[in-house]
Amino acid sequence: MKAWHLLVAAAVAYVPTTALAAKVEFVNKSSWEIHEIYFSPASQKDWGEDYLGDEVLEKGDSLTLSDVSEGDWDVLVVDEDGDKCEITDVTIDSSDRWVITDKDLLACQANS
Template sequence: MRIKMVLVALVALMASSLVAAADYYVDITNRTGYTIYYMYVSPGKSKSWEEDVLGSDVLMNGDTQRVNLTGYTNPYFDIRLVDEDDDSYTFWNVDVSTQDIIVTLDHLD
């Protein structure tokens, strides 16, 4: 009976590691012609935006910013950028494990 309990515990431990959190990142390149002041990245299907990942920094036109996303179990994220004129650019359900973002005026909300 004891061996069976150990095996059940071992299987449960292995199964939980398959759902473990992972680290992701996304490179975001600004090609809007404007400076981006805010960058919000939230898990896909989230009902609210997380904190601004740029903080006191800005993303100048032509620059690329790498955003590290740690502790998530899914690579799908919603990304919203806000420029110096308060214009926003929103990308929904981005698979950051396969896709980076190049934001242009074509993406203006």
């Protein structure tokens, strides 16, 4: 599993009914709130809608999603400062626990 894993659950919007479903727990262990999360199948370039909408994944909060399509996804996360972190080719398996840390967000910031 990659060091940085976060919300690939909006994949549900792209899921064909015959796809295998997964359960994913996302944990924000960073010092920043997560304000926006976007998903795209790894083979597509469109992000779609913000998965969180008006909600915020606060520091220390977790979110569990079920019926997420297994497969490869791209994820875009925007923190409370507006910093963007794009992770490509994230693989969702049948049951995952993904954690985002300060180190992960700062690494994205350094690479942008």
